[in-house]
Amino acid sequence: MTETDFAFLRLLLQQRSGLSLTADKRYLVESRLGILCRRHGLADIGTLVHRLRAAPDPDLEGAVVDAMTTNETLFFRDQTPFTLFQDVVLPERLAANAASRSLRIWCAAVSSGQEAYSLAMLVDEMAERLAGWKIDILGTDISAEILEKARAGLYSQHEIQRGLPIRMLLKHFRQEGDRWQLSQRIRAMVTFRQHNLLERNDQFGRFDVIFCRNVLIYFDLQTKMKVLERLSPRLVPDGAFILGATETVLGLTSMLTADPRHRGLYRHVSMAAAAEAGRGENAPPLRA
Known part of the structure; x- marks a missing residue:
């Protein structure tokens, strides 16, 4: 070459x-x-x-x-974001959306689907609590080929062994030869669509939670800024935006800011400022 x-x-x-x-x-x-x-x-x-x-x-x-395109992914990758989703973000969104009884999640750069399916399995753990709710999980990726694999929900022994708890394996998968098939119930919770993060996305509507993990690291500065500029308006005002452990919005966008309480979690700047003001109002008075 x-x-x-x-x-x-x-x-x-x-x-x-x-x-x-x-x-x-x-x-x-x-x-x-x-x-x-x-x-x-x-x-x-x-x-x-x-x-x-x-x-x-x-x-x-x-x-x-x-x-x-690098399609490196695994079930419950890095674990911390999923613990954050289960313990902080999901309860927060259920309280905020109690009237509409709907929840929308976007997994950008979803690759072969393990991240989206990991979230679907966590949501499924709360099936009784979420009875009557409309749950939409969207997984997008630029690669049509990898999305076909994601839709199939069929994984090798190596892929299954990487991050998937044995309890989840026994509950949601069945073995087919040397591969493992994810249940139709979990697969039906996720919709996969081809999408380039550099292109318009308003056709998707707005989301309560956006996962965009471990993809910004492959972009230059200007492209990172453009991607965040595209994604930020798709997040509801009080929603949750989650990046990878080595990624940040610092110096890239004025629309999002880090949640000081939870690493890897980002909020709209206006909501973060309001929350900070609220904490200030409830703080005890300073003593001389």
């Missing part, structure tokens, strides 16, 4: 997906796109680039994006 070809592919990926590839990722491009070339009957990456330059080919461009 020539430097010119690499520069072209870096620009294509940046424009199509926001993925920012540094110069030291050249080996990754050669490895993943080499497999793609063989799958499409192309001699090498140079031939691939020549075809992409010759005429617009959305399908081939999409295949390049799919090949270069």
